[in-house]
Amino acid sequence: EPEVTQTPSHQVTQMGQEVILRCVPISNHLYFYWYRQILGQKVEFLVSFYNNEISEKSEIFDDQFSVERPDGSNFTLKIRSTKLEDSAMYFCASSGSLSFAFFGQGTRLTVV
């Protein structure tokens, strides 16, 4: 069964450092997303990506965040200068159409 793959599963970083979270979406999907879930809170939308550009982003997705699809298979989320409040589970998702999305298993980001 096709799946969305995320690496690493857990990342610990120092405050102020840059991190890159990586995702391999399902191969024939066209829409890509990043969501995050702070411990004990709701899953929150960050950004959607279609046709090699951002199609929608939330207020959370400020200038510290960027996304890229560097090589046609990977989809990355970069946080330039991490803050303590960026600690969360980050989920990548992809969909083949404007319907349900498949989610990856997540990257747990811990900022210390």
Next chain:
Amino acid sequence: EDQVTQSPEALRLQEGESSSLNCSYTVSGLRGLFWYRQDPGKGPEFLFTLYSAGEEKEKERLKATLTKKESFLHITAPKPEDSATYLCAVQARGSAAGNKLTFGGGTRVLVKP
């Protein structure tokens, strides 16, 4: 702004004890309502999509229904393996390509043997 509220926050069931989870929503034109299952430390796993009021979907012991204001997830004769957090999410019609999902806070279900 789209909003999703799920109740109850937590539900403890005995094996075989059927129950229902509620998802109330407000959205500026519903494209779809989605149910996901989430196990601890894992990503959401897709269960159902509902598109219009009156629609029902079933999968094993789970049945999802939709009205114009809410959705229910009915769990019939649950087993311990049905223990998980069940998430409801809505997708609005008519916005930019790649519509986001707006999630509720989830219902944590624990089924005891």
